[in-house]
Every structure is written in C-alpha cells, then in structure tokens.
Amino acid sequence: MTDRAYQICTNCIMDTSDTTLQFDGRGWCQYCCNYHSNIKPNWHPDERGLKEIMPVIEKIKAEGKDREHDCVIGISGGLDSSYVTYVAKEKFGLRPLMFHCDTGWNSDLGVSNIQKMIEGLHLDLVTEVVNWEEMKDLQRAYFLSQVSFADTPQDLALFSAMYNFAANNGFKYVITGGNNSTECVRESLEWTYFSTDMVQVRDIHSKFGTRPLKTFPICDIMKYRIYYRWVKGTQVIKLLDHVPYIKKDAIAELSEKFGWQPYPQKHYESRFTRFYESYWTPKKFGYDKRRAYFSSEILTGQMTRDEALERVSKPELDEETMAHEFEYVATKLGWTVAEFEEIFRGPNKTFRDYRNNLFLITLGARIFNFLGLDNRIFR
Numbered sequence: 352m353t354d355r356a357y358q359i360c361t362n363c364i365m366d367t368s369d370t371t372l373q374f375d376g377r378g379w380c381q382y383c384c385n386y387h388s389n390i391k392p393n394w395h396p397d398e399r400g401l402k403e404i405m406p407v408i409e410k411i412k413a414e415g416k417d418r419e420h421d422c423v424i425g426i427s428g429g430l431d432s433s434y435v436t437y438v439a440k441e442k443f444g445l446r447p448l449m450f451h452c453d454t455g456w457n458s459d460l461g462v463s464n465i466q467k468m469i470e471g472l473h474l475d476l477v478t479e480v481v482n483w484e485e486m487k488d489l490q491r492a493y494f495l496s497q498v499s500f501a502d503t504p505q506d507l508a509l510f511s512a513m514y515n516f517a518a519n520n521g522f523k524y525v526i527t528g529g530n531n532s533t534e535c536v537r538e539s540l541e542w543t544y545f546s547t548d549m550v551q552v553r554d555i556h557s558k559f560g561t562r563p564l565k566t567f568p569i570c571d572i573m574k575y576r577i578y579y580r581w582v583k584g585t586q587v588i589k590l591l592d593h594v595p596y597i598k599k600d601a602i603a604e605l606s607e608k609f610g611w612q613p614y615p616q617k618h619y620e621s622r623f624t625r626f627y628e629s630y631w632t633p634k635k636f637g638y639d640k641r642r643a644y645f646s647s648e649i650l651t652g653q654m655t656r657d658e659a660l661e662r663v664s665k666p667e668l669d670e671e672t673m674a675h676e677f678e679y680v681a682t683k684l685g686w687t688v689a690e691f692e693e694i695f696r697g698p699n700k701t702f703r704d705y706r707n708n709l710f711l712i713t714l715g716a717r718i719f720n721f722l723g724l725d726n727r728i729f730r
C-alpha cells in the first residue's frame with residue numbers, strides 16, 4: 352500500500368488500487384496508452400488477420416495429416432477456451448485433441464460446458480487429474496505465505512499440464528484461447544505474479560508446504576520459453592486474435608449451437624477462482640480483478656465505462672454466497688472457518704518477500720515485447 356492520492360483512469364476503470372499505475376496528462380493510464388499505440392495497430396480480427404493466419408493453418412494441417420489430431424487445445428470450460436475450440440474445428444477445419452486439467456475445483460457449470468463442447472463437436476478429450484493431496488498442500492502453502500496471488504497453484508497446474516502433455520506427445524501446435532479482446536489489460540506483477548516462476552513456487556512451498564510435489568504438473572517459465580519453444584518447436588497460436596471475437600456474440604453462438612451456458616464473470620468455471628477473485632483479493636488486498644477484465648472490454652468496445660463502474664461498485668457475489676464459499680474453500684483445504692479467518696487477517700506479503708527469478712523473466716518479457724511477440728504492457 353502507498354499513500355499516493357486516489358486516481359482513476361479517465362478512459363478505462365483501472366485505478367490506484369494498482370499502486371504503481373501511471374497516468375498521462377489526459378488522465379489515461381498506461382494500459383490505455385499501450386493499447387492505442389501498440390496493441391490496436393497490430394491486431395486485425397478481420398480479413399487481414401484471416402489472411403495472416405491461413406498459411407499457419409495450412410501448415411498445421413499438412414504436418415498433421417498422418418496423425419489422428421493435428422493440434423492440442425486446452426479447455427477449461429470458460430468462454431475463451433470453448434469458443435476457440437469451436438472456431439478451430441468448425442471454422443478452420445482443424446482436428447484438435449482436447450486437453451483438460453482437473454485441479455479439483457471445477458464448477459458444475461464448467462464441467463457441463465466442457466461436455467457440451469466435446470459432444471457437440473465430436474472431439475476426443477484427455478483429462479489429467481492433479482493429485483489432490485499435492486494440490487491442496489501447495490494451495491495451503493500459498494495462503495500461508497500471505498501473497499495475494501493464491502491462484503498460482505491452479506494456474507501453474509493448468510499451464511504446465513497442457514504444455515508438458517503437448518511436448519511429450521509430439522504436438523507442435525497448441526491453440527489457446529488467449530486473446531486481446533478480453534485480455535488486453537494484463538494485470539501488474541503486484542496483482543498477479545508469474546505462476547510459472549518455479550524459484551518462487553519452490554521457495555514458498557519449502558517454507559509452508561508439508562509434502563513433496565511428486566506428480567504435480569510443473570513447467571518452469573524458462574523451460575517453456577526456451578526448451579519447448581526453440582528446441583521442441585512448440586508453437587502457441589492465439590487463434591481468437593485473427594477472427595472477430597466479441598464476447599456477447601460468442602456466448603450467443605455457443606449457446607445456440609451447443610447449449611453452452613454463460614458464467615456471470617470471467618474465470619468462474621473454477622469454484623476456487625470465483626472465491627479468490629470475488630472475495631480474497633478485494634477484501635484482503637484491496638484490488639478487484641474485474642477492473643482489469645472490464646477495462647479490456649472498454650478498450651475493445653464491448654462495455655461502456657459507466658457500465659463497468661456500475662458493475663464494480665458492488666460485489667459479484669452476495670454476502671450469503673460469499674460466506675458459504677468461504678466455508679467451502681476453508682473446509683476443502685482442511686481448515687476450520689476460524690483458522691481460515693486468521694490467515695485472512697494476517698499481514699499481507701508480496702512476491703518480493705520470497706525468492707524469485709524476476710530478473711531473468713523480465714528480460715525475457717522485454718525481449719518478447721521488443722520482437723513484437725507480445726504487445727501487452729509488462730509491469
């Protein structure tokens with residue numbers, strides 16, 4: 352926390368709850384400036400984008416013609432991953448093998464949406480179930496460490512399981528639902544530190560964990576960026592950036608075609624993430640991740656600033672549901688409500704309080720920015 356005066360961007364709704372966010376003379380934040388100078392000019396979700404991606408699609412098809420599947424798509428049941436699956440299969444004629452990582456926190460709606468997509472598109476699905484005792488141990492360690500990004504174990508598992516699976520099974524192409532349309536505002540390190548910085552994960556786990564991580568899916572960011580990308584040749588394709596991707600249209604299309612059902616909020620396919628983002632971070636750490644999600648939508652013309660302000664003025668879940676979820680999460684992680692409350696009241700820490708590999712990761716991210724491989728601002 353700093354004692355700087357409160358300020359909110361005059362264009363989006365990012366504010367000084369992101370304590371190091373800078374504003375220009377017009378009162379625009381760094382995300383808005385970056386969007387207009389770096390993202391928008393390089394993003395073509397239209398004919399031009401299609402023309403750019405078609406040679407890649409043809410290459411995936413040609414290289415995979417003797418295989419049962421030509422690419423892998425990770426599916427969480429959320430909108431981005433469901434929609435990209437539909438686009439890959441129906442619009443581009445790819446033959447993806449679907450991969451799902453079950454961390455033990457799937458919401459019922461998430462599971463049902465995955466089923467609908469798999470059955471509706473006649474796809475094959477591989478599910479990796481993370482060992483629950485290890486998952487629980489790492490999640491408990493993150494809460495005990497008092498850092499804000501307690502969703503790290505889940506993020507790490509989802510990311511690692513997917514890329515390890517692809518590399519171990521000879522897949523060169525991974526299609527992801529990553530996109531500018533709903534994610535052009537990338538949260539600061541203060542809000543969400545790298546889940547794949549294994550130096551940090553291991554430090555936190557060695558201090559607060561109680562059992563070894565024997566089978567937990569792990570893929571260090573360096574292994575991913577260097578070994579998988581340049582040695583194994585794994586390519587990540589953000590297909591949704593090459594086609595029109597408007598949230599409400601995508602929801603309508605998936606609902607009509609597959610009976611897919613929308614969530615009230617991004618990332619609510621996981622019951623843990625729902626609790627973490629609607630309760631833990633706003634109430635304990637004073638920031639609301641919806642500010643980043645809605646700001647992305649404001650920048651890409653899918654929500655007005657007034658609508659966004661109205662939404663963040665009240666919590667996503669009512670008090671009763673939050674209390675219920677607090678108890679659910681506490682119990683599932685092996686704590687009483689009183690014990691979990693004590694952790695909640697403990698002093699907050701940041702990623703700087705634990706060992707980390709930030710220097711090298713920052714260098715990597717700056718190189719990606721420089722090469723134009725990622726135009727989102729890194730801060």
Ligand SMILES: [Zn+2]
Pocket residue numbers: 360361362363364365379380381382383384646
């Ligand atoms: Zn802004």
